[in-house]
Amino acid sequence: MNRALPAGVFGPEDYGKAVKLDVGVLVIGSGAGGGVIAAELAEAGYDVVVVEEGPWARTEDFRPEARRTIQTLYRDGGASMSIGNPPVIFSEGRVVGGSTVINGGMSWRTPDAILERWVRDDGIEHGDPTSMAPYFERVEHFINVAYQDPESASRDNELLKEGADKLNWKVIPNLRNQNHCAGTNNCAWGCPTGAKQSVLVTYVPRALRFGARIYTGIRVDRLTFDGTRATGIEGRVVGGGSVSIRARAVIVACGAIQTPVLLKRSGLRSASGRIGTDLSLHPNTKVQALFDDDVDGWKGVHQGYQVREFQEEGVLFAAVNLPPGILAMTAPHFGRDLLDLMTNYNKVLNAGLLLEDESTGRVRVGPGGIPLPFYSLSHRDAERLVNATLTLCELLFTAGARKIAAPFDGTEELKGPDDVKRLRGYRVKRSALELFTVHMMGTARMGNDPKRHVCDSWGKVYGAEGLWVSDASLFPSPIGVNPMETIMALSTRNARRLIETRGLA
Amino acid sequence: MVARSSTLPRGLVPAMEALVRVVTAGESDRRGLTAEVAQAVGEVLVPFPAHLRAGLLAGLATFDQLARMRPSSRGRAFSRLSPELAERVFKAWWHSPIFPVRQWAKGIKGVVALAYWDHPEVRGAIGFAPEGWIAHVTERRQRDYAADIAAHAERVTAPNPLVSK
Ligand SMILES: Cc1cc2nc3c(=O)[nH]c(=O)nc-3n(C[C@H](O)[C@H](O)[C@H](O)COP(=O)(O)OP(=O)(O)OC[C@H]3O[C@@H](n4cnc5c(N)ncnc54)[C@H](O)[C@@H]3O)c2cc1C
Ligand code: SF4
Numbered sequence: 001m002n003r004a005l006p007a008g009v010f011g012p013e014d015y016g017k018a019v020k021l022d023v024g025v026l027v028i029g030s031g032a033g034g035g036v037i038a039a040e041l042a043e044a045g046y047d048v049v050v051v052e053e054g055p056w057a058r059t060e061d062f063r064p065e066a067r068r069t070i071q072t073l074y075r076d077g078g079a080s081m082s083i084g085n086p087p088v089i090f091s092e093g094r095v096v097g098g099s100t101v102i103n104g105g106m107s108w109r110t111p112d113a114i115l116e117r118w119v120r121d122d123g124i125e126h127g128d129p130t131s132m133a134p135y136f137e138r139v140e141h142f143i144n145v146a147y148q149d150p151e152s153a154s155r156d157n158e159l160l161k162e163g164a165d166k167l168n169w170k171v172i173p174n175l176r177n178q179n180h181c182a183g184t185n186n187c188a189w190g191c192p193t194g195a196k197q198s199v200l201v202t203y204v205p206r207a208l209r210f211g212a213r214i215y216t217g218i219r220v221d222r223l224t225f226d227g228t229r230a231t232g233i234e235g236r237v238v239g240g241g242s243v244s245i246r247a248r249a250v251i252v253a254c255g256a257i258q259t260p261v262l263l264k265r266s267g268l269r270s271a272s273g274r275i276g277t278d279l280s281l282h283p284n285t286k287v288q289a290l291f292d293d294d295v296d297g298w299k300g301v302h303q304g305y306q307v308r309e310f311q312e313e314g315v316l317f318a319a320v321n322l323p324p325g326i327l328a329m330t331a332p333h334f335g336r337d338l339l340d341l342m343t344n345y346n347k348v349l350n351a352g353l354l355l356e357d358e359s360t361g362r363v364r365v366g367p368g369g370i371p372l373p374f375y376s377l378s379h380r381d382a383e384r385l386v387n388a389t390l391t392l393c394e395l396l397f398t399a400g401a402r403k404i405a406a407p408f409d410g411t412e413e414l415k416g417p418d419d420v421k422r423l424r425g426y427r428v429k430r431s432a433l434e435l436f437t438v439h440m441m442g443t444a445r446m447g448n449d450p451k452r453h454v455c456d457s458w459g460k461v462y463g464a465e466g467l468w469v470s471d472a473s474l475f476p477s478p479i480g481v482n483p484m485e486t487i488m489a490l491s492t493r494n495a496r497r498l499i500e501t502r503g504l505a
Numbered sequence: 506m507v508a509r510s511s512t513l514p515r516g517l518v519p520a521m522e523a524l525v526r527v528v529t530a531g532e533s534d535r536r537g538l539t540a541e542v543a544q545a546v547g548e549v550l551v552p553f554p555a556h557l558r559a560g561l562l563a564g565l566a567t568f569d570q571l572a573r574m575r576p577s578s579r580g581r582a583f584s585r586l587s588p589e590l591a592e593r594v595f596k597a598w599w600h601s602p603i604f605p606v607r608q609w610a611k612g613i614k615g616v617v618a619l620a621y622w623d624h625p626e627v628r629g630a631i632g633f634a635p636e637g638w639i640a641h642v643t644e645r646r647q648r649d650y651a652a653d654i655a656a657h658a659e660r661v662t663a664p665n666p667l668v669s670k
Contacts, residue, residue, distance in 0.1 A: 064639065185635075
């Protein structure tokens with residue numbers, strides 16, 4: 001028995017050569033979707049087993065060590081990338097608690113307009129803002145969504161706010177899932193204080209408290225079926241050993257990149273032909289601005305504010321402090337220029353933007369069953385990103401930035417607002433955009449039409465019995481704000497449906 | 506003396522070390538960290554998807570050898586060039602009109618930069634010292650909010666059924 005693991009959690013050390021189980025409800029993945037639905041079903045009295053590819057981690061393990069963390073808690077060492085013009089680098093957590101362990105903690109409800117659109121265009125039952133409100137409230141109760149204590153403010157965020165205020169732009173404090181966040185700016189490497197209320201420290205303990213068991217270090221390769229009925233999974237222990245689990249109900253919650261690939265690897269066909277399609281990414285660009293005075297962005301909370309002036313156009317701005325290794329990795333320089341930037345590390349403000357994309361991509365199954373995401377930015381989205389990036393630069397100069405590193409490949413650094421104006425007339429190629437994302441959504445869309453959607457309004461996979469999806473893949477469209485709370489609320493709602501209708505019996 | 510990288514193919518170590526020098530403008534040599542950072546790059550690459558790791562390393566081998574073709578290299582591989590020439594050769598790939606070439610240059614520079622600027626000595630030298638800050642604010646949080654923290658921890662596991670029986 002591995003003594004480092006809490007009761008109810010198992011790891012490769014506990015398994016021997018093969019894992020064979022017969023369980024009630026099997027949840028694959030323990031992130032925002034899987035963790036929530038596992039806890040809710042366990043409390044309702046179901047026999048719940050969660051299998052998770054990643055390891056168990058503890059608050060004490062989280063340190064400000066970006067490189068080590070990327071190697072241990074991020075899938076593919078953080079180097080996942082979509083294929084297309086331009087490629088988009090994306091990150092997924094691979095740890096108990098999923099991406100919530102390494103996320104920024106922004107906790108926003110789905111905008112009403114999006115929920116209304118889903119009801120109207122995709123026929124989502126009981127998905128309107130009023131019906132969804134109790135699920136958001138319940139999630140917010142457990143993950144403690146709250147505004148920050150004032151002492152956790154960071155200078156980079158204050159500068160962002162000052163710039164927005166001077167321009168009279170709408171800027172709001174971020175709601176975050178935190179309990180007296182201390183302001184260590186370590187969210188993406190795991191919260192070292194335990195203040196961030198990720199799934200690891202909320203729904204996972206909750207699931208365990210109500211009898212769920214969590215098997216870590218198990219990668220599910222395929223679902224098994226008897227006719228159209230899902231009967232369990234086959235997989236392997238990370239590091240060696242086979243896994244075979246029989247289950248009366250299977251819930252797939254592997255995230256929007258892995259879930260469609262697992263469904264396809266298992267031979268599942270959808271009448272909609274849309275398993276893996278409709279991938280949205282909320283692509284991000286970022287810029288690095290140099291200030292005269294120290295910014296010390298690492299002293300204080302991660303993303304204290306969001307600039308919402310352009311939300312109706314699908315654009316949000318935030319200050320996103322990065323530790324030196326990550327800043328140097330993403331800065332558009334090498335050699336002397338990079339050294340100069342990094343020597344002034346404490347004077348650098350790294351800011352980014354998120355775009356509610358109209359472009360969509362698809363995830364295919366690659367060699368060896370790995371996901372191959374394809375995504376090309378439409379010309380219109382590229383133009384929106386370029387304009388929004390320049391608008392962000394304008395804000396940073398208003399906040400007092402002295403210069404800004406070249407925002408697009410092949411352009412010069414910007415020395416002031418005039419340079420921003422000049423660049424507005426310049427035609428930036430899509431391939432000159434360096435894009436990044438942490439919001440992958442929509443590859444097993446829910447809705448009322450089996451010909452257009454992969455899952456019904458409650459996450460049940462059309463055409464299969466005993467099989468549900470409960471993660472970001474359910475989104476019928478991108479939502480324009482950070483997605484974690486939407487995923488959690490949908491999972492809560494879908495759990496309620498399963499309990500009330502005895503859908504798992 | 507730091508052991509040579511075990512995760513990097515032995516034949517690529519000189520090219521990787523030369524690249525570390527170019528990316529850090531020679532600062533890695535001044536700090537005596539070049540070999541260690543080259544090894545760290547190898548470690549960064551280990552969990553990468555196999556095709557990406559293979560692409561980055563094959564790109565490095567090609568880059569190293571193709572440098573011989575430039576008249577100014579006088580037949581020498583990238584790893585044997587003077588710092589000035591090495592920088593010029595890398596710059597040519599960085600600005601290449603061929604997208605995959607540019608992509609490779611950006612990608613390999615990224616992992617080298619991560620490995621170098623994540624090194625504790627380098628982080629300290631540029632004034633990034635989060636450990637002390639974390640200890641300070643963690644203590645402040647515990648001191649000021651202990652009751653609230655405990656209350657929420659209890660709420661998290663308290664019975665609260667989604668559907669009443
Ligand atoms: C760095 C970062 C910052 C972010 N910041 C924010 C933020 O501030 N606010 C916000 O709202 N959102 C944020 N997000 C996004 C948010 O965290 C995700 O959208 C959300 O966690 C996705 O939930 P999910 O259940 O779909 O997948 P995940 O939470 O990623 O969970 C999926 C789990 O499934 C496991 N898994 C996958 N495949 C298999 C398999 N075959 N076998 C077994 N297990 C498997 C994975 O290891 C993983 O643990 C961020 C994400 C990242 C990476
Ligand atoms: S900023 Fe707050 S939530 Fe993020 S890691 Fe630090 S204490 Fe945790």
